[in-house]
Amino acid sequence: MKRITSLLCLMAIVALRITGAVPITFPGRDASSVGIYIEEINSGKVLASHNSNLALTPASILKCVTAATSLITLGKDFRYTTDFFLIGPSPENGEADMVIVGAGDPSMGGRDFEESASLPSLVADKLSTLGINRLAGEVRISCDVLPEGGGVVPGWEVEDITESYGTGLFPVNWMDNYFESDYIIASPGEFFVEEMVGACANKGIGVEGAIYTDILDESPFAETDTTAEPTVATPSDTMLVYSHKSESLEKIMKVMMGKSVNLLAEGCLRATAPNAPADTAIAREKSLWKSLGVNLERTRILDGSGLARGNSISPRQIAGILNYMAKSPYSKTYSDVFPKAGKEGTVKTFLTKTRLAGRLAIKSGSMGGVHCYAGYLLGLNGQPTHSVVVMVNHFFCSRTQLKKSIERYLLNILP
Numbered sequence: 001m002k003r004i005t006s007l008l009c010l011m012a013i014v015a016l017r018i019t020g021a022v023p024i025t026f027p028g029r030d031a032s033s034v035g036i037y038i039e040e041i042n043s044g045k046v047l048a049s050h051n052s053n054l055a056l057t058p059a060s061i062l063k064c065v066t067a068a069t070s071l072i073t074l075g076k077d078f079r080y081t082t083d084f085f086l087i088g089p090s091p092e093n094g095e096a097d098m099v100i101v102g103a104g105d106p107s108m109g110g111r112d113f114e115e116s117a118s119l120p121s122l123v124a125d126k127l128s129t130l131g132i133n134r135l136a137g138e139v140r141i142s143c144d145v146l147p148e149g150g151g152v153v154p155g156w157e158v159e160d161i162t163e164s165y166g167t168g169l170f171p172v173n174w175m176d177n178y179f180e181s182d183y184i185i186a187s188p189g190e191f192f193v194e195e196m197v198g199a200c201a202n203k204g205i206g207v208e209g210a211i212y213t214d215i216l217d218e219s220p221f222a223e224t225d226t227t228a229e230p231t232v233a234t235p236s237d238t239m240l241v242y243s244h245k246s247e248s249l250e251k252i253m254k255v256m257m258g259k260s261v262n263l264l265a266e267g268c269l270r271a272t273a274p275n276a277p278a279d280t281a282i283a284r285e286k287s288l289w290k291s292l293g294v295n296l297e298r299t300r301i302l303d304g305s306g307l308a309r310g311n312s313i314s315p316r317q318i319a320g321i322l323n324y325m326a327k328s329p330y331s332k333t334y335s336d337v338f339p340k341a342g343k344e345g346t347v348k349t350f351l352t353k354t355r356l357a358g359r360l361a362i363k364s365g366s367m368g369g370v371h372c373y374a375g376y377l378l379g380l381n382g383q384p385t386h387s388v389v390v391m392v393n394h395f396f397c398s399r400t401q402l403k404k405s406i407e408r409y410l411l412n413i414l415p
Helices: 004-017 060-074 119-129 187-200 249-259 262-271 278-291 315-327 331-337 399-413
Strands: 033-041 046-050 080-091 093-101 139-141 238-245 360-367 370-378 383-391
Touching: 033 315, 060 249, 060 262, 060 315, 060 331, 060 370, 080 370, 093 187, 119 187, 119 238, 139 187, 238 383, 262 278, 278 315, 315 331, 315 370, 315 383, 360 383, 370 399, 383 399
Parallel strands: 093 139
Antiparallel strands: 033 046, 033 383, 080 093, 080 238, 360 370, 370 383
16 A cells, blocks of 8 residues: 555656646745746657746846847848948038938947947048048938837836946947946937047048937938838938948847847847837737747737836747747757856856756846746757746745756756
């Protein structure tokens, strides 16, 4: 009888482990919301499912969705293009305004993209090469790419937008839109223009009417169809001075996911719907995934970074996107932008010196009362074998206690 009882208990434990009905245990667990979904990608076998359809606050693991959407929509080799034009009666003689056509490039002058830091000097050099030694008009920025002119996402908290991680996206961004002292640059386009005017002065180019205009009342370019590939129609009195190309989307996403850079995520989302409002980009994102078999209808997506506390999405929905990407032509590019647990980025101290270190390509997400992970278990060939999503909301223990509990859980559940 004892043997039968023991066998039944063992079978129950195994069943609980497979279904994930044994949740992560940590102090205050009963007052928290936990969602888990772990699936073997090729077979579809579910290793763990606990509250997997419950919509939870994702924090930065929402970047997994943004990265997948932008990779499918734009391609890994996509680059932002910021153009510098002279527009006026005699551009070749400097009788013109300089118009900067912002692309919403979030990486321009960024600390992880130092090659673009010399852009003000490059523009000045090009003007000098063209024999232009004066600019008689204004220096202006075309904001067509972001119709609302840019700025922070309305759903972000006040305490977040005063920090370096809460800078808004603008048509022209510069130096991550903040100084090293965490001083937020309220108008990064204007700051960039000031640096460019200074570089022109160093080249002996006089800027006589350098008046910065935050948002042009009327675009100097013909309107374009926002549903098609963006094109720029220029008037006959226009001279293209310089085109700045960003690093590839693949490199930008690697930094975005590894260091969890919110500005880069917002730039990636908005690039999927240029010259359109943020709501359009989000609507297109949801429509894309619905067409690919992942219904995001019962979600609330307010941004691309996950910084908005009003975001909500379920573990199963995130896993659905992870599974699709793992089986798609984008599989290697996508999984490679995830940092490796115990090795890189924001998960460098997660699962260190365990058998899963380096084997989990995973994104973390955290904010007050929220701690989440989403990503892949990798096989010996480096290819994703399992999708892994763990989401905890409303926890009251220390983050260190929770993190250790999640580590123990994953070491127990993953092969």
